[in-house]
Amino acid sequence: MLKTLSIATLSLALIPAVSMANDGGTLQQGEKLYKSACVACHSTGAANAPKLGNKQAWAPIIARGMDEMMTVATNGKGAMPARGGTKADDAALRAAVEYMVSRAK
Numbered sequence: 001m002l003k004t005l006s007i008a009t010l011s012l013a014l015i016p017a018v019s020m021a022n023d024g025g026t027l028q029q030g031e032k033l034y035k036s037a038c039v040a041c042h043s044t045g046a047a048n049a050p051k052l053g054n055k056q057a058w059a060p061i062i063a064r065g066m067d068e069m070m071t072v073a074t075n076g077k078g079a080m081p082a083r084g085g086t087k088a089d090d091a092a093l094r095a096a097v098e099y100m101v102s103r104a105k
């Protein structure tokens, strides 16, 4: 109960920070990369990838914060390939992560 509550509070605190970073069409950019690369695993949940739009799966990830998500997205973790198997630069990768986060609200 206490854990659920603090995760909810943390992700609520994170949402304004994330949406503030998205005033320059970044989300559309992120959606494009997502649809070209990340969709393969994140739309199906293949290899236990957190599924796009699955709030329950994303809440604890979002609660750890953008820095941690970017570290995993950049370097990979388990079945998650570094940069999702793309050559996307940090800005594009971050946009894709922000897009996924925006869909998990």
Ligand code: HEC
Pocket: 033, 034, 037, 038, 039, 040, 041, 042, 046, 047, 048, 049, 050, 061, 064, 068, 069, 070, 072, 073, 077, 078, 079, 080, 081, 083, 084, 085, 086, 088, 093, 096, 097, 100
């Ligand atoms: C080959 C399948 C695959 C592809 C392609 C893929 N992912 Fe993942 N992703 C995973 C898996 C599996 C996990 C869960 C990793 C774990 O926690 O063990 C994951 C986890 C993540 C997470 C959560 C990180 C965290 O902090 O736990 C983010 C963010 C993410 N992926 C972003 C992306 C982005 C952005 C792309 C496209 C550029 C992408 N992924 C492409 C399989 C994939």
